[in-house]
Amino acid sequence: MSVTGIGSNIAQYIPSLDTVKKFFLDRFKNIDFFDETFVDKQRENVWYKLGALQWLTWMVTVATGALLVGFYIPTAEQAYDSIIRIQEHVPFGALIRGMHKYGADAFIIVGTLKMYRMFICADYKGNREFNLWICFFLMLLGFYSGLSGYLLIWNQRAFWATKVFATFPGYMDQFGINLAFLGETVVNQLIKIGVPTSLPAIPVSEGGGILLDMKLLNQYINFNIGMTTQQILLGGSAIGQATITRFYSMHMALSTIGLIVVELYFYSNKKKRFNVPWTEGFLVILMIAAAATIFPAEMGARANPSVTPLPILSDWYFLALYQMYKYIEPVLATFVTVLIPVTVLSLPFFDTGKETAITKRPLIMAISIMGFINFIVFSVLIILNIANINTDPPYWIAGSTGIVAIGVYFSCKMRGFNYWKLTSMFFLFLFLYLSRIHTVPYFGLPLDGVLGESFLADGSWGRLWIFYGGSFLALVATWYYEKFIETPQLLVKKEGTAA
Amino acid sequence: MSMKFEKRDLIKVILSVPIIGTISAALLSPFVRYLKPSSGPLATLEIFKTPDKPKPVKVIKFDVNDFPEPWSFKYFMFQETNREYTSINQQIKTIPGAAVRLPANEADGSPKFVVFSRVCPHLGCVFNFVPNEAEVAAGYNYTPNPGQKVFACPCHLSVYDPMLEDTKGRGKVVSGPAPRSPFKFNFNVNDGMLAIESLESGGIS
Numbered sequence: 001m002s003v004t005g006i007g008s009n010i011a012q013y014i015p016s017l018d019t020v021k022k023f024f025l026d027r028f029k030n031i032d033f034f035d036e037t038f039v040d041k042q043r044e045n046v047w048y049k050l051g052a053l054q055w056l057t058w059m060v061t062v063a064t065g066a067l068l069v070g071f072y073i074p075t076a077e078q079a080y081d082s083i084i085r086i087q088e089h090v091p092f093g094a095l096i097r098g099m100h101k102y103g104a105d106a107f108i109i110v111g112t113l114k115m116y117r118m119f120i121c122a123d124y125k126g127n128r129e130f131n132l133w134i135c136f137f138l139m140l141l142g143f144y145s146g147l148s149g150y151l152l153i154w155n156q157r158a159f160w161a162t163k164v165f166a167t168f169p170g171y172m173d174q175f176g177i178n179l180a181f182l183g184e185t186v187v188n189q190l191i192k193i194g195v196p197t198s199l200p201a202i203p204v205s206e207g208g209g210i211l212l213d214m215k216l217l218n219q220y221i222n223f224n225i226g227m228t229t230q231q232i233l234l235g236g237s238a239i240g241q242a243t244i245t246r247f248y249s250m251h252m253a254l255s256t257i258g259l260i261v262v263e264l265y266f267y268s269n270k271k272k273r274f275n276v277p278w279t280e281g282f283l284v285i286l287m288i289a290a291a292a293t294i295f296p297a298e299m300g301a302r303a304n305p306s307v308t309p310l311p312i313l314s315d316w317y318f319l320a321l322y323q324m325y326k327y328i329e330p331v332l333a334t335f336v337t338v339l340i341p342v343t344v345l346s347l348p349f350f351d352t353g354k355e356t357a358i359t360k361r362p363l364i365m366a367i368s369i370m371g372f373i374n375f376i377v378f379s380v381l382i383i384l385n386i387a388n389i390n391t392d393p394p395y396w397i398a399g400s401t402g403i404v405a406i407g408v409y410f411s412c413k414m415r416g417f418n419y420w421k422l423t424s425m426f427f428l429f430l431f432l433y434l435s436r437i438h439t440v441p442y443f444g445l446p447l448d449g450v451l452g453e454s455f456l457a458d459g460s461w462g463r464l465w466i467f468y469g470g471s472f473l474a475l476v477a478t479w480y481y482e483k484f485i486e487t488p489q490l491l492v493k494k495e496g497t498a499a
Numbered sequence: 500m501s502m503k504f505e506k507r508d509l510i511k512v513i514l515s516v517p518i519i520g521t522i523s524a525a526l527l528s529p530f531v532r533y534l535k536p537s538s539g540p541l542a543t544l545e546i547f548k549t550p551d552k553p554k555p556v557k558v559i560k561f562d563v564n565d566f567p568e569p570w571s572f573k574y575f576m577f578q579e580t581n582r583e584y585t586s587i588n589q590q591i592k593t594i595p596g597a598a599v600r601l602p603a604n605e606a607d608g609s610p611k612f613v614v615f616s617r618v619c620p621h622l623g624c625v626f627n628f629v630p631n632e633a634e635v636a637a638g639y640n641y642t643p644n645p646g647q648k649v650f651a652c653p654c655h656l657s658v659y660d661p662m663l664e665d666t667k668g669r670g671k672v673v674s675g676p677a678p679r680s681p682f683k684f685n686f687n688v689n690d691g692m693l694a695i696e697s698l699e700s701g702g703i704s
Contacts, residue, residue: 238581238592325621389656389675
């Protein structure tokens with residue numbers, strides 16, 4: 001049978017159903033929740049015990065959480081008082097609450113370390129990409145439980161952290177206009193030039209547009225999805241009783257659902273959940289209990305919706321993100337917040353070589369180092385309340401992209417410049433940063449007069465052209481290089497395989 | 500010879516999209532309505548266009564003489580009813596606001612005001628009117644021009660100038676990450692009274 005017409009062109013790009021099925025079956029065979037398939041590796045590499053510890057710390061939070069439920073009152077009026085009662089009057093209440101908190105912190109720490117181990121030791125190779133996804137979703141469970149659990153205390157830090165967290169999904173409503181349709185600036189310029197509008201009555205500021213009917217598009221493409229997410233999340237358009245109820249139920253429901261999935265998995269394959277000697281497990285539990293005794297979990301002041309605490313902080317694992325929100329305009333910041341998990345989840349599929357040593361995978365190494373440095377530096381900066389939003393961003397953007405660029409360079413070198421798609425993606429995001437960032441990207445050099453404030457000002461034509469033009473040029477250049485200039489390394493490789 | 504994809508299959512795929520879409524939207528609708536009870540039947544089609552809007556509880560009034568000179572200001576708490584998805588169904592929320600008298604009109608000398616919600620349009624912190632220029636320069640990464648009075652947010656260092664305008668009205672962002680000028684109260688000045696009536700919708704409180 002021959003393939004005809006449009007079908008023949010598309011056919012080569014669409015995988016058959018069998019290929020898709022095989023892709024998933026291969027990966028489901030290798031699923032691993034808590035390193036139970038790496039038992040033999042534990043003897044030579046102690047980091048393979050992290051999976052077991054992840055399970056253990058999760059169980060510690062579940063057990064102590066089940067005890068805390070007996071005393072906690074989930075109402076806006078009584079939540080804070082009930083926790084004071086647990087902390088001060090219930091025998092061992094402070095210990096149980098402390099272990100719940102530090103157990104959750106330990107879960108996040110262990111999960112982070114395990115994630116880094118997966119990247120460094122290339123655990124995702126050999127059709128094991130989904131294991132990284134499982135670890136990541138466990139981390140997300142930890143993050144969400146941490147965030148929702150924090151609000152239940154109903155103190156100042158919790159209230160305002162929730163407010164910031166709940167505000168930024170609203171910016172998703174602007175993704176369409178700002179990223180896909182060239183931005184309001186372009187639309188304004190077009191109006192100035194005199195391009196006729198399809199709906200002249202609607203001003204650009206309210207989504208009215210030109211050529212494309214932006215108001216209509218915005219409704220049908222974005223669907224106010226950010227606003228809806230907020231209202232479903234908070235149970236209304238304000239943080240109140242409904243928010244506590246919803247956070248409280250989700251706080252427990254997510255853990256319970258996760259637990260059921262994990263138990264079904266272990267029931268079906270009869271593997272052991274905890275593959276470390278129990279003496280070591282007790283040591284970890286003792287460490288958590290000791291932390292809870294020496295540093296009792298803090299209470300903070302009761303939530304006050306009309307006074308913002310200063311500096312505004314959140315759980316320690318979100319601090320770096322908070323610092324980023326100071327630097328970047330919120331639409332882009334929300335975009336980056338979504339981009340980080342997507343990057344982590346898709347990186348294994350980019351790393352397709354057979355090498356497992358981290359030194360032979362420079363791109364993964366560079367991205368790991370970049371992420372770690374950014375996390376530490378941003379966290380320290382926000383704790384010390386240092387932020388110069390006018391002069392800092394060029395330095396950290398250049399630093400971050402520089403580290404990744406080094407990785408891309410060595411990657412290309414090792415693979416005979418066969419990485420052009422990745423290179424283009426990298427340049428695309430570099431230019432995205434440079435074009436949409438608030439400050440002028442020239443490191444405090446006195447170039448204002450030379451480059452022109454108006455040309456490179458926030459949201460100006462110049463920035464947008466840097467983004468769209470720059471990324472297009474990078475794509476064309478790398479495509480050209482790939483297509484027409486064959487590199488010596490590739491030739492050597494081909495000769496080698498032929499011989 | 501491996502044959503994978505025919506024209507006929509392409510048509511099938513294209514036809515199946517609206518059918519699957521309709522079925523999933525219909526199945527999703529009750530679920531969304533349960534989570535967001537204010538939406539009507541066929542929530543998946545309608546919900547996305549009708550965010551719940553808060554309603555003002557009562558008008559706040561100030562005597563204009565309380566603002567004796569340019570840049571005198573008053574903070575106030577404005578009450579709004581918010582829809583809340585509990586058995587109580589609604590909650591009353593207080594929104595911090597600020598009324599500032601601007602330098603007088605050149606033409607007739609009558610007092611001009613701006614009345615802002617102090618909830619930052621960036622990420623919802625409460626910001627302040629900071630008339631002290633040295634304080635702004637020291638704490639908010641922004642050096643005001645002589646005589647320039649600004650609102651400034653302590654969280655992410657956005658600075659708003661009530662004398663300048665952007666597309667949403669007064670309070671242009673002169674520094675920091677905020678995407679727009681503050682949310683404004685609708686107000687009018689009658690018989691020497693400044694009456695603050697309602698709040699521009701948007702954001703969460």
